[in-house]
Amino acid sequence: MTAKQALTHLDEHGAARMVDVGDKPDTAREAIASARVRMQASTLAMIVAQGHPKGDVLAVARIAGIQAAKRTWELIPLCHPLMLTGVSVTLEADESLPGLQIRARCKVSGPTGVEMEALTAASVAALTVYDMCKAVDRGMVVEQIQLETKCGGASGHWQRDASLVR
Known part of the structure; x- marks a missing residue:
């Protein structure tokens, strides 16, 4: 493993640590994550139709999702508290699933990235859909929680290669 590949959250003895x-x-940093929730077409x-009681x-x-992004540092061990400059969460109906496509975008100007905040936002938005609708559809599936893109910082820009999606 090269220095660039080293796990930054482990010290020289393998103990967990918060990166300094x-x-x-x-620097300006941004990350976009996505998730989806499969459900019955009727759900x-x-x-x-906004017909849920x-x-x-x-x-x-x-x-x-927005609240989750703001509190990621309290939920994920070793994450830094960030002064987010922007968070957006979109949920779009996709009848071909059937279900919802969720996209979370987080921005910050700081010394560390916002990937975990975007992933947490997408995850919690999906879990909230499940929680609100479980009484009518316990078979829903939360899936494909993934980072789509990130930019900023020393590692620069990264984007998911759509051809590699499993």
Whole structure:
């Protein structure tokens, strides 16, 4: 394993540690993550028609995702608290699944990236959809939680190669 490939959250003895980013310069950083929730077509129709007795599933899931991004450092050990400059979460109906496609975008100007915040936002938005709709569709599947793209920092730009998706 080269130095670039070394696991940064482990010290020389293999113990977990929080990476010291104190000497790293602030740079503009952005990450986009996605997830999807497969469900029965009737469940998707109920969500789209805003016919759920608990309220607007998409609005609640959007807010949950945004809140999750802001609190990632409290949920994932060794993550740094970040002063996010922007978070957006979109949920789109996809009748071909059937289900919802979720996309979370996080931005920061700081010494460390926002990949975990974007992944957490997409995950929690998907879990919120499941929570709100489980009474009518326990068979829903949360799947394909993944980083789509990230930019900024020393490692520069990275984008998922769509041909490699399994």
